[in-house]
Amino acid sequence: MKIEQIYTGCLAQGAYYITSGGEAAIIDPLRETQPYIERLEKDEVVLKYIFETHFHADFVSGHIDLSKKTKAPIVYGPTANPGFEAIIAKDHQVFRIGNIQIKVLHTPGHTLESSSYLLIDENGTETALFSGDTLFLGDVGRPDLAQKAADMTQEELAGLLYDSLYHKILPLNDDITVYPAHGAGSACGKNMQKETIDTLGNQKKTNYALNQKDKESFIKEVTDGLLPPPAYFGMNVMMNKNGYHSFDEVLSNGMQALVPEQFEEIAEASGALILDVRNNTDFAKGFIPQSVNIGLNGDFAPWVGALIAEVNQPILLVTEPGNEEEAVTRLSRVGFDHVLGFLKGGFDAWKNSGKEVDSVNRISAEQFENEIKDKDVKIIDVRKESEYAAEHVNGAYSKPLAYINEWIHTIQPEDHFYLHCAGGYRSMIAAAILQARGYRNFTEIEGGFKAIASTAIPKSDFVCQTKVLNH
Numbered sequence: 001m002k003i004e005q006i007y008t009g010c011l012a013q014g015a016y017y018i019t020s021g022g023e024a025a026i027i028d029p030l031r032e033t034q035p036y037i038e039r040l041e042k043d044e045v046v047l048k049y050i051f052e053t054h055f056h057a058d059f060v061s062g063h064i065d066l067s068k069k070t071k072a073p074i075v076y077g078p079t080a081n082p083g084f085e086a087i088i089a090k091d092h093q094v095f096r097i098g099n100i101q102i103k104v105l106h107t108p109g110h111t112l113e114s115s116s117y118l119l120i121d122e123n124g125t126e127t128a129l130f131s132g133d134t135l136f137l138g139d140v141g142r143p144d145l146a147q148k149a150a151d152m153t154q155e156e157l158a159g160l161l162y163d164s165l166y167h168k169i170l171p172l173n174d175d176i177t178v179y180p181a182h183g184a185g186s187a188c189g190k191n192m193q194k195e196t197i198d199t200l201g202n203q204k205k206t207n208y209a210l211n212q213k214d215k216e217s218f219i220k221e222v223t224d225g226l227l228p229p230p231a232y233f234g235m236n237v238m239m240n241k242n243g244y245h246s247f248d249e250v251l252s253n254g255m256q257a258l259v260p261e262q263f264e265e266i267a268e269a270s271g272a273l274i275l276d277v278r279n280n281t282d283f284a285k286g287f288i289p290q291s292v293n294i295g296l297n298g299d300f301a302p303w304v305g306a307l308i309a310e311v312n313q314p315i316l317l318v319t320e321p322g323n324e325e326e327a328v329t330r331l332s333r334v335g336f337d338h339v340l341g342f343l344k345g346g347f348d349a350w351k352n353s354g355k356e357v358d359s360v361n362r363i364s365a366e367q368f369e370n371e372i373k374d375k376d377v378k379i380i381d382v383r384k385e386s387e388y389a390a391e392h393v394n395g396a397y398s399k400p401l402a403y404i405n406e407w408i409h410t411i412q413p414e415d416h417f418y419l420h421c422a423g424g425y426r427s428m429i430a431a432a433i434l435q436a437r438g439y440r441n442f443t444e445i446e447g448g449f450k451a452i453a454s455t456a457i458p459k460s461d462f463v464c465q466t467k468v469l470n471h
Helices: 034-043 063-070 154-169 200-206 215-223 233-242 247-254 260-270 280-285 300-308 324-332 346-352 365-372 385-390 401-410 425-436 448-452 465-469
Strands: 002-008 013-020 023-027 046-051 074-076 094-097 100-106 115-120 126-132 177-180 273-276 315-318 339-343 379-381 417-420 442-445
Touching (some): 013 034, 063 074, 260 315, 300 324, 300 401, 315 346, 425 442
Parallel strands (some): 126 177
Antiparallel strands (some): 100 115
16 A cells, blocks of 8 residues: 655645555546656556545646546545536445545535545554545634535534534544645645644644634634635636536647737737746846736745636736746646736747836845835835734834735825835735736835845844734
8 A cells, every 4th residue: 555645835735646456546636637647657556536525625626637537436525516427425435445445534614525534454444534624734624615605604614613523533543644635825724734744643632623622612713813715716616516628728728839929919809917927036127017926936826816816817928938837737726727828938038029028126125224214114014914913124014915906905106115025926926916007106125024134124023923823
């Protein structure tokens, strides 16, 4: 028997590849299927089942394409009602893969169909729990995403989650390995650990949600401090539940190479968003007017989902030459399937063609220090509220990037302000959005708060972020 966690950092998502006796199972696969096909061929095993823990909200699973290519059936837990052929398992139903078994544990709460999969090894020992979004390391799945579909309140769903955890998962043996669907950085929970694998025994000791005195206190704790879910979540659920275009088709469409004249014509005719995925340093120096920068070198897909939101938005890509396929692939993982093509030759081709370019007014932290000395200035910090609460420049306003569509309207165009995040990634996204909407009277700080921290600019006293999150 072999269990492999295939972890994708950008999405903080774990898929699982399990083999035994010439057969395999894959749990919660990513959108692109070719890596799984190649792995199956290399290991000379047959894919017997594709298990889905629930209808995912934060990414589009590869279950449908993978099933079509391998003929392996898709398995969901009880109450699931997908728009395609699948096995809807009964609670405690057992599936055999080679010499091992996988038992379905219906664990509703995050969603109604949420299920965990308990692996029983060749010796009949309960060995591993693939807990989906029911149990994370340090946290549990948020109970507010399925309210509308379930016709229940988040408190009622949290009550179901309590029953699932305390009656089905906590009684399991301490030495069982927990393999969750997500880790730190995912919007599916609020307090996840950075580790991606742990024992159930350790989670029983350290996970706040598993140490509540009663159901009432559990409901209060897991619903407290939930941030609004990203706007694209509902659209990803529908794609996972009802079906989607094949990834091969999406990739083929997105890999259309366009010379600057074609690129410009299509942009004007289609209303496509020009998405520049280069790093923020290169973008600041020059870019196509009205384009938005979300760099591939950061949490690319989640920020695309949070800020663009509408998965049917047509997109034109500007990348470093050679990064086109990676960009199209990562967009498809969160359901953005309408990439119309990319700029052949990258931004240099655009600039060399003599077409109009734009840039961001970016300065160093040292220059920032000199410019604001003994002056009354406006500073906007686009980091998360918890980062701001931990430490910030005195007098700075907390305006998290995730809420830019709300706070952008409060800015007075005539008032100059300085803009920063932690390292420059998020503030450049904000800068691009601001300029695309006509706000130009600002200065962005290169290196963000990390660079500012080494200056003498007055800052608040540091507070550990763990304490911030727990209060």
